Amino acid sequence: MDQVLQNFISVLRESGVPVSISETLDAAHALEIVGYGDRKVLKDSLGSSLAKSAREREVFDRCFDQYFTLEMPSVETASDRCGESAQTEFPLSPLSRMLLVGDTPGLIASMFQAARRANLESLRYPTQKAFFAMRMLDTMGSGELDRDIAQLGESGSPLPLKISADLADARRSLFESIIKFIEDRFEMLSNGTYNHLIEDYLRNSRLTHIEERDLHRMHAIIQKMVKRLNDLHSRRKRTARRGMLDFKRTLRKNITYEGYLFVPAWKTKKIERPDIIVICDISRSVSRLVRFFLLFLYSLNREVARIRSFVFCSNLTEVTEYFEKYPVEAALAVIQNGAGLDILMGRTDYGRALQDFRENGMDSLTRNTTVIILGDARSNFSDPRPDILRSISQRCKRLLWMNPEVPTFWGTGDSEMYRYSPYCTLLQECNTLNHLERIIGSLLRH
Amino acid sequence: MNSALDPKFTEIDQISEGYRAAGYICNRSIATTLYLAHHLGKPVLVEGPAGVGKTDLAKTMATYLELPLIRLQCYEGLDESKALYEWKYGKQLLYTQLLKDKLDRIIDPEENLSESMEKLHRYEDVFFSKKFLEPRPLLKALEQAEGAVLLIDEVDKADDEFEAFLLEILSDFQVSIPEIGTIQPGTRPYVFLTSNSTRELSEALKRRCLHLFIPFPDASLERDIVRTRVPGISGRLEIQLVTFIQQIRQMDVKKPPSIGETIDWARVLLLLHANDLNPDLVRETLHVILKFEEDIRIVSQNIFTMTDISVRSAGN
Incomplete structure (x- = not known):
């Protein structure tokens, strides 16, 4: 296969477009049909066979423009400053000669060659840039260039001195060109890998430590996780939904017609969705986590689960309607700062919150309900009312408690975790995305 | 493949010409994809916002090739007994x-x-x-001796399972019926799948298709479309109208007007014998292009400036 296309595809893969083998073959066939003649046609053809969504197309367009670029690395040469005579009078290395004469195409060719020899395609991390620059310079013959400059400089007569100075200038600009060249390549090559590293890091880092600028990445990761869970569970849910002839029911139904079978009966749909009630502590200590948790749950909402949610701080209030009215992100913003909600953002009071829940939400508990409580169980030394939690636990199917603190801190200070824990079906530490995914995954499995 | 139809696929420009004759203006990237779809024998997955002519693309293909169009509308719960x-x-x-x-x-x-x-x-x-045997769209498309254009509309509305089931048809163009055997077509149908991206389609499905993203058209293409679809419209009005629509698409509205709505509006204005846009006229006919009360309100607030810009763009 075409080496150019192959390299381009590896650039695409690195940038995050998952190109499969069959797509590669398609692209190769497309290339055979349309050829390299028309840039626009080439771009559209490769685009339609390699990029399979609007986002991928965007990446593709960027890579295509970068890769099939006519813009050559610019190299400034010393040609205008020095006569042709110089190269005949002194024995110079090929690189010095090219710099002196201003042989730009030659220099570019040698730069590409050096890039290939230095295996620039394996460049991955920003810290490797200098290393590759050194390697490329070496291959291009910078050692000889240095020697030429030194020798000419020592001679003492005006012409060689001038040539030496010119060469030194040219060397500086060559350095810059090479660095620029490597930077461009890095931009193109490393995009994907670097993203991947960050993603890994984010999945495992404490949710409370994630910085504002990474939030959009988090959302993307959450979407990805949610998609997986959805795929997994919607499939299972749907096995009962086939429109097939139900023979037993057909026989039974047609008894009325003296056993003549002419009204077929079909197998019917059966949809099972988990019924979830979420109670979240939104005091400052856990608010960050709540944000991700709710984002996660409500992304699931559409496909898998039916959710009612309550938040509390000093008292408790229901926020389900906000998620129905606004898009998830907007609703989260409201909930996070508590503005416009019927809630007091004072000291966290778990006893009061549970009491409020008993009044407002207790009726909707059935034996299919899963109750999830998210909070650190730090109740500022007020009465934690574990008796209410017990009655909740008795009425619902499962009671999960997710605590953002590490287990060693449970029960210390004003934490009432161990007074609540006997009534929880599952009590788990939860402070990274991976924790979240595991817990929510188990929620859907039953 | 489809060698009998080859004369209609020798050049990329020929396709755009043929489409234009059938009343569909397609830009070069659409034509390139259609050209490739024919030569590679692959289905085309068409994505883009609602109302940019995804479905019409397939319909026009049927007109262009003079083949029957067989359409399968997808919805949640669609299964093989209704599709195959x-x-x-x-x-x-x-x-x-x-x-x-x-x-x-x-x-x-x-x-x-x-x-x-x-x-x-x-x-x-x-x-x-x-x-x-009651043949449903997919089987029907395979049974056509002359070939056919198969349109699988809004494939994103169907379940994941159905998508998986489509894979056999899309890659081999054959289906197996356990009681009868494998059915293979004489001529491969042209397959178009459309999607509104309400959900991400599976990798496997995407891999088997060529991908075509149709965005909202730029002003000159849209004017071209309006001219073709509404032949009686004056040049002035057409420029004003398209400029106005393009401005709305820049705004933050719930549902930006699609090409279909542009055409409707052009027809309405033609019926009203309008020569120029003016704020009153626009206000009265705004509901043709905007389908949400809120959107109409947002646009109404800026109606004067927007009309002004549109009128000025057409020159005097």
Whole structure:
């Protein structure tokens, strides 16, 4: 296969477009049909066979423009400053000669060659840039260039001195060109890998430590996780939904017609969705986590689960309607700062919150309900009312408690975790995305 | 493949010309994809916002090639019995009842049970033959001897399972019916899948298709479209109208007007014998292009400046 296309595809893969083998073959066939003649046609053809969504197309367009670029690395040469005579009078290395004469195409060719020899395609991390620059310079013959400059400089007569100075200038600009060249390549090559590293890091880092600028990445990761869970569970849910002839029911139904079978009966749909009630502590200590948790749950909402949610701080209030009215992100913003909600953002009071829940939400508990409580169980030394939690636990199917603190801190200070824990079906530490995914995954499995 | 139709696919420009003749203005990247789809023999997955002519792309292909268009509208819960084929259960049951008397004649009363069974076995395939098969769109498309254009509309509305089921058809263009065998078409149909991206389609499906993203058209293309679809419109009005629509698309509205709505609006303005846009006229006809009360309100607030810009863009 075409080496150019192959390299381009590896650039695409690195940038995050998952190109499969069959797509590669398609692209190769497309290339055979349309050829390299028309840039626009080439771009559209490769685009339609390699990029399979609007986002991928965007990446593709960027890579295509970068890769099939006519813009050559610019190299400034010393040609205008020095006569042709110089190269005949002194024995110079090929690189010095090219710099002196201003042989730009030659220099570019040698730069590409050096890039290939230095295996620039394996460049991955920003810290490797200098290393590759050194390697490329070496291959291009910078050692000889240095020697030429030194020798000419020592001679003492005006012409060689001038040539030496010119060469030194040219060397500086060559350095810059090479660095620029490597930077461009890095931009193109490393995009994907670097993203991947960050993603890994984010999945495992404490949710409370994630910085504002990474939030959009988090959302993307959450979407990805949610998609997986959805795929997994919607499939299972749907096995009962086939429109097939139900023979037993057909026989039974047609008894009325003296056993003549002419009204077929079909197998019917059966949809099972988990019924979830979420109670979240939104005091400052856990608010960050709540944000991700709710984002996660409500992304699931559409496909898998039916959710009612309550938040509390000093008292408790229901926020389900906000998620129905606004898009998830907007609703989260409201909930996070508590503005416009019927809630007091004072000291966290778990006893009061549970009491409020008993009044407002207790009726909707059935034996299919899963109750999830998210909070650190730090109740500022007020009465934690574990008796209410017990009655909740008795009425619902499962009671999960997710605590953002590490287990060693449970029960210390004003934490009432161990007074609540006997009534929880599952009590788990939860402070990274991976924790979240595991817990929510188990929620859907039953 | 499809060598008989090759004369219509020798050049990329030829396709755009043919489409233009059929009343569909497509830009070069659409034509390139269609050209490739023909030569690679691959289905085309068309994505883009609602109302940019995804479905029409397939319809026009059918007109262009003079082939029948077979359409499968996807929805949640669509399964193979509605997409591929189904046995005519009612007819089967009815026939078994009607033929009850015949059975007595076939089976000689003198014979013992196993001999009768043996005799019956000879007839067993009667009820599972093509006569009792109800072909649904996918099977119908494969059965067309001359080839066909198969449009699988809004594939993102169907379930994941259905998507998986489509894979066999999209990669091999054949289907297997357990009772009859594998059905292979004489001529491969042209397949178009459209999606509004309400959900991400599976990788496997995407891999088997060429991907075409149709965005909202730019001003010159849109003017071209309006001219073709609404031939009576004056040049001035057409420029003003398209400029106005393009401005709305820049705004933060719930549902930006699609090409279909641009065309409707052009027709309405033509009926009203309008020569120029003016704020009153626009306000009265705004509901043709905007379908949400809130959007209409947002646009109404800026109606003066927007009309002004539009009128000025057409020159004097």
